[in-house]
Amino acid sequence: MFDTALWYFPILIFVFFNSYKINKLNAKNKLIASNIDLQLERVIRFLEDNGGNHVSHLILLQDKDVYWAAEDQVLIVFKRIGNKLVVLGDPIGVESLIPKSIKEFQEYSVSNGLKPIFYQISPRFMHLYHDTGYRFLKLGEEAIVNLANFSIEGKQGAKLRTRVNKFTRNSYTFSVIMPPYSKAVLSELKGVSDAWLGNQKEKGFSVVSFSDEYVSCFPVALLKDPEGKILAFATLASDHKKSITIDLMRKLPESPHGTMDVLFIHIFKWAKENGYQNCSLGMAPLSNVGDCKYSFRSEKFFRLAYLHGNSLYNFKGLKEFKSKFASGWEPKYLAYRETFLPVVIIQLLLLINSTPHPKSVVDKIKYLMKKTG
Incomplete structure (x- = not known):
């Protein structure tokens, strides 16, 4: 720089x-x-x-x-x-x-x-x-998403809608899990995080980093493959004012193209259904x-x-x-x-x-x- x-x-x-x-x-x-x-x-x-x-x-x-x-x-x-x-x-x-x-x-x-x-x-x-x-x-x-107005319908959302439908047809699943987490879950999340980091090191201060303790403070959104393996995850942090933040985001390097798009769209839908108005x-x-x-x-x-x-x-x-x-x-x-x-x-x-x-x-x-x- x-x-x-x-x-x-x-x-x-x-x-x-x-x-x-x-x-x-x-x-x-x-x-x-x-x-x-x-x-x-x-x-x-x-x-x-x-x-x-x-x-x-x-x-x-x-x-x-x-x-x-x-x-x-x-x-x-x-x-x-x-x-x-x-x-x-x-x-x-x-x-x-x-x-x-x-x-x-x-x-x-x-x-x-x-x-x-x-x-x-x-x-x-x-x-x-x-x-x-x-x-x-x-x-x-x-970047802020107004959840009430967000949609993948129509011509503008065609690409994103196609990706979501493809993942659904191929039996990829989305879920949001709540703490506390078992050692097995935290270990699998860490494996995804380590693979994503590669030779990079974690950052700090204004940039989120992975630790079992930190992840255990938040709901975690998961995207799994047909065999139930975690491909990508994101921690979800709330400001207690009807706003939510997609916080720590990690995925496996070999995950299919569009994995994070699909994860995000599912998170928006989940957040809207749970009463949130905006997503950062x-x-x-x-x-x-x-x-x-x-x-x-x-x-x-x-x-x-x-x-x-x-x-x-x-x-x-x-x-x-x-x-x-x-x-x-x-x-x-x-x-x-x-x-x-x-x-x-x-x-x-x-x-x-x-x-x-x-x-x-x-x-x-x-x-x-x-x-x-």
Whole structure:
């Protein structure tokens, strides 16, 4: 992605050193946020009461920390890298207290000698960040399916309808299973995930990764072949507001052409039947970024990465796949202030490409199973 920008390499070396060196903070500047697994049950209850956002389910990856703002009525999820506290998504909680929470987290960060960055914020609250002195960079767009209007009928849905009918005729089956899962089921899911990954490694922070503990927190949609073997699966995360997200998606490399199309269509039907109104397909990175002649230089640079960076990441392919289903797109932004943007971008890449290391979550799983029982 940064192959054509050689001047980034000295910055990368600087950022890498500063991101991983041991910081000796004195008592005044000590970071006091609690690790997520110490209060996960509290977080889950808070999300059930207040709803979440498009990335709140990623809290269960357990690679982030939380900050309770506005007298514990607003939840901010973040991770530290170098001198930055990178917040994932918008603050969650009482909407009237969101402005206060943004200012509070800003003051908290500065008091500890750190800089806050808000990653993947929505347009809904951009004016609040603007009022607190933040600048913006468009990151991409989230694909959203309006389940009430989605259909594969008619001429427009002919290709998708043909694929679904073909899989049905050939005795492929769809189902949604609920936790808790047996060791055998988790082992088969892991086998599919490992085959899909190949030589790649799992990512973290804003990108979901496979672990038995994480998968065990959600319903899982399955597509099986005629012999009952799992060909593809997806975890289904809810924001508790009639919206659902197709989260962790994996398939066997040898699965038939159109496998994921068929899995998605079945998920849309299942979600609609179960009272959901919208389904998120996640963000298409760099989608419609820098495609105007008046765009910022930084966004025009990312446009080049989108057009010519497919050897590193299939930006265009991901956008095209999600476009087959999406009925709307919501832009997502980076909010930053008083910092050198190239450094921030590299730090984000380091965060996302760091392998997550989930901790033991037996108590969490028991709590979640009790809630779904």
